[in-house]
Amino acid sequence: MGSKISGKDLIKLGFPQNNTINIGLNQIQRYRKREKKEAGLQELSAVLSNPSIFQHHGIWGKLAEGLIKPVEVKMQELLKQRAPFSIFGEDVIDExxxxxxxxxxxxxxxxAGALMPDAHSGYGLPIGGVLATHQAVIPYxxxxxxxxRxxxxxxxxxxxFIRGKDAMLLNILLEHTKxxxxETHKNKSDHELFYRSEFQDIPLLKxxxxxxxxxxxxxxxxNHFVEFGxxxxxxxxxxxxxxxxxYxxxxxxxxxxxxGANIAKHYTYLAKKQCPLxxxxxxxxxxxxNTHDGQEYWLAMNLAGDYAKACHENIHQRIAKALGKRIVVTIENHHNFAWKEMVDGQECIVHRKGATPAGKGILGIIPGSMxxxxxxxxxxxxxxxxxSASHGAGRLYSRADAKSLFTKTAMSKKLADAGVQVIGGSMDESPMAYKDIEKVMSYQKELVTVLGIFKPKFVRMES
Incomplete structure (x- = not known):
């Protein structure tokens, strides 16, 4: 079995006595566990003989990198000086x-960095945080x-059109959203995305x-939802x-x-190993x-983004079919993503953790609460x-605080006053837990112009 291969076996093959041995054993354990020892050693020998042809290989690419140009692992220290930044809506953002x-x-x-008016603390970057980096991507x-999105x-x-159709519209949300x-749909849908090479070439994605x-x-x-409005x-x-x-x-x-969650977990683990902070x-x-793991995460991240888009397309197609009506136009945007963009004349990786892309002429949606x-x-x-701009109203109270501060009675009254009907929706998503969206929008008049205002009427969330 491949799992019986030891470091001594790799040394006998001629591997240098450094971290490449650990990488090789790890890849064997992770991806070749069920192979016979002889077959595993043959593969390792092939990588050692000609690592350059394995550079972009899903399993052996990292080992090839270790043989050609090992990733330097060293403790990273924070600089004393901050990169330039801007804060929008400083008065409504917690310290x-x-x-x-x-x-x-x-x-x-x-x-460079920026903080949007809906910002609140999170893990890694704050929610509503934007950070441009040089040749580096931060999974968190x-x-x-x-x-x-x-x-x-x-x-x-x-x-x-919605008058007198409360039962029909609520039933469509109940039957056609999960x-x-x-919860999954009984009738599954195929999509061209599942035939992408990343699903075949990257073992984690496979x-x-x-x-x-x-x-x-x-x-x-x-806070995920589908709603008519x-x-x-x-x-x-x-x-x-x-x-x-x-309309x-x-x-x-x-x-x-x-x-996406599994991609984030896997590559955050690798980042912490390679970049101690x-x-x-x-x-x-x-x-x-420029590393194997960095390039692989970039491919995986983009695939996850395309998958999120496909999920929304599927949801909207199901609802349109149930309505028996044709969609005229769809407007959409990512957040929780990274893009290659020019900043101060150089190509950077711009991370938007809960922030909406707002380049000139770019369309987006900034929701309030239910x-x-x-x-x-x-x-x-x-x-x-x-x-960039905010990705929503932003939380005023944490989920735990919302559960302790607000009652179901108060939430029900808020919904009734707004003329909104909800399926599901827990207390931590109470409308009172969020900042005033109109105030948030007032802080970003120089970031976006408003083309329309959406008012929710029938909302579905997790029960």
């Missing part, structure tokens, strides 16, 4: 979130729910493919072929499900994009915000 950004700005790879700067589909149906760890297939078209727990378009784009007015719309918020910032460990309005926006390309 802990600010200090999390300040620490991130002292990373040796940091180039992206977040656990990779490619979490907003998606809004507008129907050419007037606001009056939430949490265990092991997650079946789970991703089962969870396609489903939403996570927490009314969008008041004040400045519709000509290509939408819609005049200003009020029925579906708005969804969710991410890459178990696929002081304890208070260990979640900010990064992967060099009772507060959401905003359809167009980015103004503000350099100081690193072309």
């Amino acid at each position: 802990k979130a600010k200090f999390q950004l300040y620490d991130a700005l002292k990373l040796p790879v940091a180039v 700067g992206v977040g656990v729910d990779i490619g979490c 907003m998606s809004m589909s507008i129907f050419n149906l007037p606001a009056s 939430f949490g760890m265990y 092991s997650l493919k079946d789970k991703a297939y089962k969870q396609l078209g489903t939403s996570g727990g927490g 009314i969008i008041e378009l004040t400045h519709p784009k000509p290509e939408w072929k819609l005049v200003a007015g009020e 029925l719309a579906v708005l969804s918020h969710s991410g890459s499900r178990g696929l 002081p304890r208070q910032v260990q979640h900010l460990a990064w992967l060099d994009l 009772t507060a309005p959401g905003y359809l926006v167009e980015g103004l390309g503000h350099v100081g915000s690193l072309n």
